[in-house]
Amino acid sequence: MTETRKARSDTVRSRRKASARLGQAGRAPLRSEIMHGFLPRHSHRELPLAPRYKALGEPYHVPVSATPLPEPRMIHFNKSLALELGLDVSEADSPKLLEILAGNRPWPKYEPLASVYAGHQFGVWVPQLGDGRALMIAEVRTPAGARMELQLKGSGPTPYSRGLDGRAVLRSSIREYLCSEAMHALGVPTARCLSLVASPEPVYRETVETAAVVCRVSPSFVRFGHFEFYYHNGQWQHLAPLADHVIDEHFPHLKDRPDRYAAWLGEVVERTARLIAQWQTFGFCHGVMNTDNFSVLGLTLDYGPFGFMDAFRQYHVCNHSDFEGRYAFYAQPEIGQWNCSRLLRATLPLLSDSEEEALDIATGIFERYAPVYSQAVMRRWADKLGFYEVREGDADLVNRFLAILQRGKSDFTRSFRHLSKVRTDSDEPATGAREEIVDLEAYDAWIADYRTRLRAEGNTNDEARARRMNRVNPKYVLRxxxxxxxxxxxxxxxxxxxxxxxxxxxxxxxxxxxxxxxxxxxxxxxxxxxxxxxx
Known part of the structure; x- marks a missing residue:
């Protein structure tokens, strides 16, 4: 063996040792655990293409033609998003646009493509997944200068469909279409949807249903699972080009740093922690938090068996396929960190050629998750309670309130919304805020402590506090x-x-x-x- 080959072999062995030390699927990862203007409008023919992901070429994706959708019908076209993209909304009823958004004709001058990735599904490693029913149909530059990717979901089989039909049903498509836009309005980072197209074509799931195609929009659809695929398949040479693409396009402030990969991964971990803090404080359950459903931009992706809780239950499981409750509401923060550990494991070769150094860097990044999550979630709970600042004892106050909700199976969204009615200028029971509560004795004792906490920081302008609280506690969610x-x-x-x-x-x-x-x-x-x- 030549010295060069031997050195390369030693490096590979070192990296694999470091990888093994990061933990196996389903086990505690790494070295720690989380405790608990007026703009020009364009037609679809004129919208400027910006093909950057496509420029990566193979093996990151392959060209695939969509399967025509018979008798397409536009159920809804998102004019608000279309305006942001720079589309001429007067073309919403255009037969040609309908054909494009149904997958029956390509976006002008763009060949659709499907990407390959892998992932941990319910904690189990699956070596190849990919865009099994999705196609990127365009990469565009908006009038504001942003780059966005357009992807059809339900557009037919691809090489990654694993023998399935590549279709989406109307039921799931409506849910994704509505929820992605609902989350956007709540201020939660998310992929969005431009259009929802239906068809009478039969699709076989638990029963016979009909087909639909959603056009999803995101700055990027790169997932944790993309990096897992190349790492676990021993194709480490493909990690850096993909990471460089993500950094150059979406983290440009990092691209000239010598530690750009570590800096980028640190931001991904922190974005993920903050995202899940938002999920928790809106009572949102994702339902299928597999690593192939996690975005390297910290966006909410792949709305499937999601649910906003009605009655608060910390052990609520929104996906009836999740028999063990892996993705229960209370577990989401820990699963988010576990998923970050899988990404860090898959990117070890980017961090250092040294086994110990790569592990040390990855461990340091991993350990940023818990404090960022804790700080973010407490800031959001404090906002929901109308506090100016987070103080010692606030976590206990939040947990006591949630325990009262859980005992009475009280409505999560309504109970927080009603708290804006509590007044600090009176010790009378907060009548309007009690209507969701069963354990009124415990609730009234909690309200007394809540008023004391508000007064302690001089937070006695009830009208101003109510306005603040009603800007963070929604009245409406997609139940x-x-x-x-x-x-x-x-x-x-x-x-x-x-x-x-x-x-x-x-x-x-x-x-x-x-x-x-x-x-x-x-x-x-x-x-x-x-x-x-x-x-």
Whole structure:
């Protein structure tokens, strides 16, 4: 063996040793654990292309043509997002645009492509996944200068479909379309949706359903699983070009740093921690937090069996396919950190040629997650309670309130919204805020301590506090029964409820008196709607 080959072999062995020390799937990772203007508008023919991800070429993706969708019908076109992209919204009814967004013709001058990735699904390593029912159909530059990728979901099989049909059903497509825009309006980083197209084509899941295609929009669809694929398949030479692409395009302030990979991974870990802090404080459950569903930009991706909690339960599981409760509400912060450990493991070769140094760097990055999450989540709880600052004892106050909600199975969203009605200029029971509560004795004792806490920081302008709180505690979220009503109407050919919910959820913090019924908890018979991975 030549010296060069021997050195390379030693380096590979060192990296693999370091990788092994990062932990195996399903085990505690690394060395620690988390405790708990007026702009020009363009037609789709004129929107400037900006093909940067496509320029990576193989093996990162392969060209694939979409499978034509018979009898496409536009259920909804997101004009707000279209304006941000620079599209001429007067073309929303264009037959050619419908054909493009259905996957029946390509975006002008762009060949669609599917990317390959892998991932840990429910903690189990799956060596190859990929865009099994999704195609990138364009990369565009918006009038504001941002680069965005457009992807069709449900556009037919690809080489990564694993023998499946590559289609999405109308039911799941409506849920993703509505929720991605609802999350955007809540201020949660997320991929978004431009269009929702339906078809009578039958699709076989638990039952026979009909097909749909969603056009998703994001600055990038690169996932943790992209890096896992190249690492675990021994194709380490493909890690740096992909990381450089992500850094150059989305973290340009880091690209000239000698430690750019470590700096980038640190930002990914911190973004992920802050994202999940937002999920927790909105009562949002993702349902399928696999590493292939985690974005390297810290965005919410792949809305499937998600759910906003109605009755608060820390052990709530929104995905009836999650038999062990791996992705229960309370577990989401820890799973977020565990997923970050998988990304760090997959990027060890980028950090150093030295086994010990790579592990030390990765461990340091990993350990940033817990304090960032703790700080972010406490700041958000404090905002929800109307506090100016986070003080010692606030965590206990939050946990006591959540325990009261859990004992009474009280509505999470409504209970926090009602707290803005509590007054500090009176010790009378907060009548309007008690309507969701069962354990009134414990609640009234908590309210007394809450008032004391507000007064301690001079937070006695009740009207100003109520305004602040109502800007962070939504009145409306996409409850499962609301989505189900829209699904059933659309399946019957009536798309009006989708449009109505889009208007409602674009303003989740506003009172909207004419929509008051949409803020109510679900009726008893609709409280147990189940969603699965096919949702």
């Amino acid at each position: 499962n029964h609301l989505a189900q009503a829209a699904i059933e109407k659309a399946q019957a050919g009536d798309d009006s409820e989708v449009a109505k919910l889009m208007r409602l959820l674009a303003r989740p913090f506003d009172e909207q008196p004419e929509m008051e019924a949409y803020a109510a908890p679900p009726p008893e018979e609709l409280r147990h709607i189940e969603v699965s991975c096919s949702s």
